[in-house]
Amino acid sequence: MSATAHPPNPNDHPIAPYLRMDRMPHIWCPTCGIGTVVKCFATALEEADVDLDKVAITSGIGCTGRVAGYMKLDAFHTTHGRAIPFATGLKLARPELESVVFSGDGDLSGIGGNHFIHAARRNMDILVILVNNFIYGMTGGQNAPTTPISAKSSTMPFGNFERPFNLPHLAASCGASYVSRWTCLHIRRLTKCMRVALRRKGFRFIEVIAPCSTLYSRLNRLGGGLELMRFYHDNATIKHGIDTREVDIGFQDTIICGNFVDEEKPTFLEMMNAHYGKVLGDRYVPMPAEGGWLHD
Amino acid sequence: MTDANRVEIRITGFGGQGVVLSGHIIGRACAVHAGKHATMIQSFGPEARGSACSTTVAISDTEVLYPYIGRPDVFIVMSAEGYDKYRDELKNDGTLIYEKDLVRPKIKDGQPSFGVASTRIAEGLGRAIVQNIVMLGFFAAVTKLVPQEAMREAVAKSVPDGTQELNLRAFDAGWDAFEEEYGNTAGAEKEAEEALVST
Amino acid sequence: MKTDPKGVLTGVHYLDGDYACGEGAMAAGCRFVAGYPITPSTEVVERISRRFPFMGGTFIQMEDELASMAAVAGAAWTGTKSMTVTSGPGFSLMMENIGLAAMMETPCVVVNVQRGGPSTGLPTMVGQADMMQARWGSHGDYKVIAMSPQSPQEAFDLTIDAFNLAETYRVPVMFMMDECVGHMTEKVVIPDADEIDVVPRALSKKTPADYQPYAVNGRGVPEMVRAGDGYRFHTTGLTHDDRGYPEMSAERQQINVRRIMDKILLNVDDIVRIEEEDVDGAEVVVVAYGITARVARMGIDLARKQGVKVGFLRLVVVWPFPEKRIRELAAAVKAFVVPEINLGQMVLEVERCAAGQAKAVLVPHAGGGVHDPRVICDAIVEAAR
Numbered sequence: 001m002s003a004t005a006h007p008p009n010p011n012d013h014p015i016a017p018y019l020r021m022d023r024m025p026h027i028w029c030p031t032c033g034i035g036t037v038v039k040c041f042a043t044a045l046e047e048a049d050v051d052l053d054k055v056a057i058t059s060g061i062g063c064t065g066r067v068a069g070y071m072k073l074d075a076f077h078t079t080h081g082r083a084i085p086f087a088t089g090l091k092l093a094r095p096e097l098e099s100v101v102f103s104g105d106g107d108l109s110g111i112g113g114n115h116f117i118h119a120a121r122r123n124m125d126i127l128v129i130l131v132n133n134f135i136y137g138m139t140g141g142q143n144a145p146t147t148p149i150s151a152k153s154s155t156m157p158f159g160n161f162e163r164p165f166n167l168p169h170l171a172a173s174c175g176a177s178y179v180s181r182w183t184c185l186h187i188r189r190l191t192k193c194m195r196v197a198l199r200r201k202g203f204r205f206i207e208v209i210a211p212c213s214t215l216y217s218r219l220n221r222l223g224g225g226l227e228l229m230r231f232y233h234d235n236a237t238i239k240h241g242i243d244t245r246e247v248d249i250g251f252q253d254t255i256i257c258g259n260f261v262d263e264e265k266p267t268f269l270e271m272m273n274a275h276y277g278k279v280l281g282d283r284y285v286p287m288p289a290e291g292g293w294l295h296d
Numbered sequence: 297m298t299d300a301n302r303v304e305i306r307i308t309g310f311g312g313q314g315v316v317l318s319g320h321i322i323g324r325a326c327a328v329h330a331g332k333h334a335t336m337i338q339s340f341g342p343e344a345r346g347s348a349c350s351t352t353v354a355i356s357d358t359e360v361l362y363p364y365i366g367r368p369d370v371f372i373v374m375s376a377e378g379y380d381k382y383r384d385e386l387k388n389d390g391t392l393i394y395e396k397d398l399v400r401p402k403i404k405d406g407q408p409s410f411g412v413a414s415t416r417i418a419e420g421l422g423r424a425i426v427q428n429i430v431m432l433g434f435f436a437a438v439t440k441l442v443p444q445e446a447m448r449e450a451v452a453k454s455v456p457d458g459t460q461e462l463n464l465r466a467f468d469a470g471w472d473a474f475e476e477e478y479g480n481t482a483g484a485e486k487e488a489e490e491a492l493v494s495t
Numbered sequence: 496m497k498t499d500p501k502g503v504l505t506g507v508h509y510l511d512g513d514y515a516c517g518e519g520a521m522a523a524g525c526r527f528v529a530g531y532p533i534t535p536s537t538e539v540v541e542r543i544s545r546r547f548p549f550m551g552g553t554f555i556q557m558e559d560e561l562a563s564m565a566a567v568a569g570a571a572w573t574g575t576k577s578m579t580v581t582s583g584p585g586f587s588l589m590m591e592n593i594g595l596a597a598m599m600e601t602p603c604v605v606v607n608v609q610r611g612g613p614s615t616g617l618p619t620m621v622g623q624a625d626m627m628q629a630r631w632g633s634h635g636d637y638k639v640i641a642m643s644p645q646s647p648q649e650a651f652d653l654t655i656d657a658f659n660l661a662e663t664y665r666v667p668v669m670f671m672m673d674e675c676v677g678h679m680t681e682k683v684v685i686p687d688a689d690e691i692d693v694v695p696r697a698l699s700k701k702t703p704a705d706y707q708p709y710a711v712n713g714r715g716v717p718e719m720v721r722a723g724d725g726y727r728f729h730t731t732g733l734t735h736d737d738r739g740y741p742e743m744s745a746e747r748q749q750i751n752v753r754r755i756m757d758k759i760l761l762n763v764d765d766i767v768r769i770e771e772e773d774v775d776g777a778e779v780v781v782v783a784y785g786i787t788a789r790v791a792r793m794g795i796d797l798a799r800k801q802g803v804k805v806g807f808l809r810l811v812v813v814w815p816f817p818e819k820r821i822r823e824l825a826a827a828v829k830a831f832v833v834p835e836i837n838l839g840q841m842v843l844e845v846e847r848c849a850a851g852q853a854k855a856v857l858v859p860h861a862g863g864g865v866h867d868p869r870v871i872c873d874a875i876v877e878a879a880r
Contacts, residue, residue: 053725074722077731085562089569093527118558276548285551292526293574294695324509327682336680361789
């Protein structure tokens, strides 16, 4: 193949095998951060050497909600806010699956917020990757539970006055065993973080701050893609292990990144199996790893 | 209702006396061990917890089409509050069976009524909790509505494992209490039966 | 195939409808249940949560009914037979993901032990007012199957059928009990496991390269695979093509939505289940379901004593509605009498199918109790005039 004579074949891209190349091009805007996060995840899957046949990915609705649609995995594009319980059902009914949720801030912490806190409380055996662009992108830039105070959105045209969630703190205080935050500029660190999270158990939460240049950036006059990346470069600091109470994000303020929580604690499935094993002894029949399906 | 051989029973007491289990055992005895049809309904809701608690059983030789009861043929009462709440619905000639240390019934003329000290008898067996099973033994002896063995089988199948023997003793004690108290009274048993047949 | 004996509590029991429904699910091979407690359905999951640990089943009490239905839809894609259980208020919340299950063509069972509504209504008392919601409750055009048991025995038997129908047609099946059946205790005979036929997940034999999750077979039902078997398929609640990829077009919408309707419509004769008594030569036919079917038979007996020729048609499967049969009967009878514990739901369907050939007379009951059989009798006598 002559690299100079022809444009590069997208199918030769190292992560092409992880993507549904028959669905390219994707719907995301130029300079959107979601694609970068997907690239990091695909790389992490490769580096972590997981059996891709056993990875199921579930998304809700929204821009990040389209991620499941582009990953070449068993993929579920579900309803708004319900990716976590859907992924919970997949995991519990076939425990050998690595059940991954990939969705946005509005989806997982707004309409799906109740599921988020309860899955974290249970230390449910799922990996949740939340791309936070501070706004509802797909529907046109409405206010989100993550929109920083004073930032403008299409439904807070004079600036937001609601206090936003500090999502790592929410996850950590509910009991998640693994909590991190990165921006989509931290490609290597984010990839490594995902790789580590794939090897951990329980409720693993990774928040990735990503730009929405079409809406959030335009409404708030933050410039184009390059300016946004430069902002992350200049304003993101890494503080591993910091108390998650400290990681609030103010409007155009410092973004504290790092691995905040990485604790070994029993997961939902471990607790259930251990408890029934203790109480019922040999009479306990756990759900088979390959699922409780009827077959000859 | 339209069913000539239908018998309706209401059991009442306070929460914790095993009212629902009593209804379950009567129903099970009829439906599973005596070849009849029996539909039990328990009253649900806040009023069923702690205070007056009630369950009903409709028994028939054919399918019970209407599960609720109208005016019961047999009224088993284990608490004063339950008696006050439901006493008026008992048929005028319906059979009243009551815990005689807890309930002071106002018996209508011609109403077959039978009292038993089921709580004291249960305490005598060492466990007050089997009071309801004593009452069931007494009920079975009074009404002969369900064969004694069917009732005993239903008791054995319905109580927690390991308590069968105690519960069967309680049942027999209730049965014997009837025999002792009313067994010699000529006609009492017959009267009760007639009361049921006439419904 | 025959079912897994681990879930079958063979014997003669004295059970309420809720427990019997739970036993039916376990006997059908259901091994995943997600639910949120709500009267008067809670006994179903209490029964299951007590027995599941001994048979490889997992019950999880979710944070709400939205989550319960979503978890069930997810679990169903592993091949594990899955169910959720609720009553009216929870049923309303489940509608979102019942629509998802319908669109993704996900086999699962949703039990609704109906109480009086609307809103919180009568939590502990009977209603049958969710029948239209079962059919139309989620947005958009779709079809489901709904069944209505009249006794604890049927709560057991029909729950098995509900799982089998769900697998056969890849649809969520609404199991429309009512509080009366749910809370009444009667004899329930549970047969041996080798007498219980169940429909296992019909897995595609195609290779991952050839498999398309929404390419149809002969009866209009696409083949399914399990998550985790290497197919790396895609499914979505968006309008989609045979690959399960979103396609936003009027043409694809027509194909996609038509097909999820047609797989029920074209197989309607196999799905419809009714029971008839003495409809030949009847002047009036009573149409009823659930607990009302039992009470209606008493009203019929009373009316017959007054010389009216009355037939009886019981809806065992309520949706799809036995349109063809009602149309046939409408040509021969004066009227249909429809007692139901609501202020007029299935009667609308009877009226539609009768199409003016025969009257459709509602015998309403707002809920909280069952009909007085004499009221049903009076309606029959009046309709026969």
